Amino acid sequence: MIRPLTRRGIAALAIAFALAAPALAASPLTIRIGYAAIGVGNRPYADQTSVATARAGQYVEKAFAQRPDVKIEWYFFKGAGPAVNEAIANGQLDFAYQGDLPSLIGRANGLRTKLLLASGAHKPVYLAVQPSSDIKGVQDLKGRRVALQRGTNNQLAVDKVLAAKGLSERDLKIVNMDSAAATAALAAKEIDAAFGDTELIRLEQQGVARIAYTTKGDDPRLGRNGAFLVTEAFVAAHPEETQTVVDAVVAAARWSSEEANREALFQLWTTSGIPADINRAYFADESLAWRHSPLFDDFMRSQYAEQGAAALEYGLLRRPVDQTGWIDTSYLERAQKAQHLENFWQRYGADGKPLGS
Template structure:
């Protein structure tokens, strides 16, 4: 009987323990998934040329949440660029991402629930490089030639606009869809005649393997590319305070990236991507850091996205109109700028491209 009593007591205690609330158990960490619509040389998980790249290489987000054991930052760099980022958002695998204008507009047109939180990598120039001995001296000479670009990216749309300005349409050239690494290989081997891109083409020209014959830098600003930090609407609604801190971190990265005394250190930081510092120097030559790294959602940026949406439909890249009403969400950015005393740090521009008086 004693043995039976002890057995029943053990069972009762086990049931009581199972029913009792658990205290002191560690909370499940909140993982913030951040995507980047590019990847470094040889698939390095870094990028260059934007304040978002600075945030990654300088660990600005990690430092923001360093004292929060239950918040983790996870970066993903996409070889498939903007279209791959859209897949990540569609599958709820991303909470925030750096993404160019065309793919983010395609995502918007297709019903992705996102918000545009701040600019990053806006006003990026586009370059056109041609194979050695190709005989191509001007954009007009591209007619009928084999041209590489990465479809669905902001470079794709910018390239079409450049072609249009010189009397050509996309169907007038033979487009080959290649990522950065594929473009470098094909241009070097002369499997293609020309390519649109940026630092990888500057680097190729510096090695004597191609010739850069055109850049949008110094040309019509509408030919340039824009990008920004996009957030998943459901995450923003569920975690507004976390969202604010994420934006705070990106704004701090933009501020540091915009400060001219940091230019040398900035290029060294971006060198983690594998892009040589001299190439980055050339890429930013003649441009103020604050101009290229501004996070502002100003009239120029908004008008550019509206124009990109219209052009995207006109060129057949998007089948339906893009509704941008309510997409831009500047309140987190504005809060950070005000709290950090940065109200006059960056110059805002009007839709006409001219500076707006403070």
Template sequence: MTGMLARFVRAAFAALLLIGAALAAVPAGAAPLVIRVGYAGIGPGGSKFVPGLAGVISGGRYLEQAFADTPDVTVEWFFFKGAGPAVNEALASGQLDFAFIGDLPSLTARAGGLKTKILMATNARDNLYLVAPAASSISRLEDVKGKRVAQFRGTSTHLTTERVLTEAGIARADIQFFNMDDATALAAIASGDVGAAFGKAIFLTLVEQKLAKVVYTTKGDPSTVTSSHLLVREDFETAHPDLVGRVVTASVKAAAWASDEANRETLFELWAKSGTPIGVFRADYEGQRLDYRLSPLLDALLIETYRYKAAQVKQLGLVRRDVDLDGWFAPKYLHAALKELGLQNRWVRYGADGKPLGS
């Protein structure tokens, strides 16, 4: 019995050694990894159906498909009712790796020391609208002086609104601004509690219902736009550059599909799942090409727009420190994706002056 016990112990010990050797041979990269992706907004009932390029990527499961052959890597999406500020908090606490977010919250986070890298544009040229109740006497931008006006502060429309007012020579002190999220502002316009509201295409919902009218829009001006982008936490990018490349490539694939005019109605139908009527998207994109609005390029115009807004946030007192843009943009992943997918000439590049390069 003693001999049998000894042989059993030796066999068990040998087996443990083999198991240990096998575990040691597994590469560190094979450990399970969850890629956490955030979006500054939320769909109906907390769903993933949101407008914009992020909605195409999440709704079409582009990221999940990119890692379908890598079972140790999974993708989780998080949608934030608190918009950009809430996403920043999640990034700062290490709860997110990537985020689809607007320019202002990213600029303020950058000034506060949050280390991220901008990988590509997602909605490079969103239009800004000023709407007023249909029966209002407000008929032009200047008429908002002395009026109660809704504005969602801290979001990507904030800085565009400020630029529009500055270029029109309208002082902020001349307007009674009220900080409201989109849902609250929509209700306030419909009820007449405010005289006007600045915001994105969601406000065309009231126009479609004939409860409001468009007083002013930035449509057609490539320099005065609201912008959003895909960014990654710097430490994640340093640790997993290969995964970052795959996320960007998948996102560029989505941008190529969304930029195809043959997909216009299908695209709007997908976005309509966000709860916004399809007619709103048709009106917002009327007269504008999809590849103009949904370009992923980090071109000279986009970077110049961010430089302007970086100065704005300091001037407006939204941050105490200068926003350092040096090293913030990381276009190498985008360039690699465009080359891999054969899309180097798919989108028009714009110069800092707002004119197409080569025109």
């Protein structure tokens, strides 16, 4: 026979539930963040972006310092954006940094994500050739063997650069290579040229290559852009934790944007194995705030819209991308307000020119 609880028994049961409640509420949570690049020698760090700063400076980990129930895990991918998409599709990531083209491809293929803020925006494209090459610029690439990593935002930017110079990929002998393979092939004179990033600056500094062209100083719409995203499943289940992560990345973006921190920033990024002098050259003649703005302003929104259309036109997508509701700046806006950053970054129009100037 079940006996009714005594007053003492009810009190004891209430105390037991009260003690157990925090443990039940604070069930362990692992937040998995992906990055579409990897450091030298497979180091789990990167450079060039506010998300890279957040990683090297442990901004996210510090934001959750009072939450022992939360664990932060970072994953860096040699396979860049396509590898990040695969990990998202397999349910292995909650947040990720990647360029616009792989994000668009993921969106077109049904990946359910939200773009939270810009990171790695306004990146320049570089073209490197052998030091003695007769290639003076993009217009001289017709019929040449050129390295380019397909499926990355560099491919889409390069396609726009080629189009601006009256060419297309069909006019070149494209060799699909990641950055490490491309630099090795260029140094070994196995290819005529390579499109890429800071690795090409290093080759020039070593005297084994020459930068023949960069989008720096050219039309800003020819550059590369990236964003920090979250899966719809994670943000629906953990809106508070999503806000904390965004707060941390926005704080990293602010620090990365301040000119007084320029040298400290380049030194911080050496955790990736990239020497500081490489990023000194990479960011030369450009403001840190321009490169590290997290804003999805008119420029960034138009870029993603144009990139989706261009990717379809160039055959990089099989179907149009519906971007309705994809960009969600609500978390960014709350972070800006909390950190008094509503007017910290300049907004730009679709043409790349400052608004309100």
